[in-house]
Amino acid sequence: MNGPMVRILIVDDEPPIRRLLRVGLTSEGFAVDEATNARTAIEHVAAEKPDLILLDLGLPDMPGHELIGRWRTELPDLPIVVLSSRTDEAGIVRALELGADDYMSKPFGMKELVARIRVALRHKLQQQGEKPIFQTGELSVDLVKRIVKVADREIKLSPKEYDILRVLVQHAGKVLTHQYLLSQVWGGSTDVQYLRVYVRQLRQKIERQPDQPEYITTETGVGYRLRDVE
Numbered sequence: 001m002n003g004p005m006v007r008i009l010i011v012d013d014e015p016p017i018r019r020l021l022r023v024g025l026t027s028e029g030f031a032v033d034e035a036t037n038a039r040t041a042i043e044h045v046a047a048e049k050p051d052l053i054l055l056d057l058g059l060p061d062m063p064g065h066e067l068i069g070r071w072r073t074e075l076p077d078l079p080i081v082v083l084s085s086r087t088d089e090a091g092i093v094r095a096l097e098l099g100a101d102d103y104m105s106k107p108f109g110m111k112e113l114v115a116r117i118r119v120a121l122r123h124k125l126q127q128q129g130e131k132p133i134f135q136t137g138e139l140s141v142d143l144v145k146r147i148v149k150v151a152d153r154e155i156k157l158s159p160k161e162y163d164i165l166r167v168l169v170q171h172a173g174k175v176l177t178h179q180y181l182l183s184q185v186w187g188g189s190t191d192v193q194y195l196r197v198y199v200r201q202l203r204q205k206i207e208r209q210p211d212q213p214e215y216i217t218t219e220t221g222v223g224y225r226l227r228d229v230e
Contacts, residue, residue, distance in 0.1 A: 173228030
């Protein structure tokens with residue numbers, strides 16, 4: 001990334017995880033600091049203002065969710081990527097609903113983690129407003145004219161299908177929880193089954209192989225993610 005070196009704070013009480021992250025992230029050009037508990041992390045964030053936090057939810061002195069809530073109030077633009085157990089779907093959903101930008105389940109691949117970090121940082125730096133045309137692969141979405149194309153072929157979407165795609169485009173590369181999508185598209189606590197039905201219909205229209213989607217991927221037990229601009 002151009003400009004000053006990006007500083008990442010790792011908040012995790014497991015030395016092997018911190019070591020893995022430090023080696024992997026410094027090799028990608030990031031500056032890395034570490035905190036082994038919530039208290040140290042709070043002090044570090046207040047003093048050093050890191051560019052992004054990698055946060056383990058299972059800290060010894062305070063639940064990671066409490067830290068997310070605190071930092072979202074004090075530093076609403078600070079990107080937070082959660083590190084979590086693969087089986088803790090409820091904890092992941094809660095973290096995202098509290099304002100975490102993304103998550104990675106342990107064990108994780110360093111390349112994918114770095115990609116998620118770059119997406120979170122890019123969202124932080126984006127100016128307010130939408131780019132009029134979004135494109136990833138052969139999929140393009142004109143947010144002004146409400147035109148959706150795949151390989152220059154215009155795709156006709158229902159209003160709800162378009163609304164779901166529009167919200168995903170606005171947060172491309174980030175996982176969106178079922179509840180967030182329901183609130184944005186339906187305005188309330190509609191049954192998640194409605195969302196699944198519309199996503200299935202949307203995939204039938206924009207994916208080459210709807211049962212092996214390349215654009216709208218499922219985050220099991222959590223929500224959906226639209227492939228980011230390449």
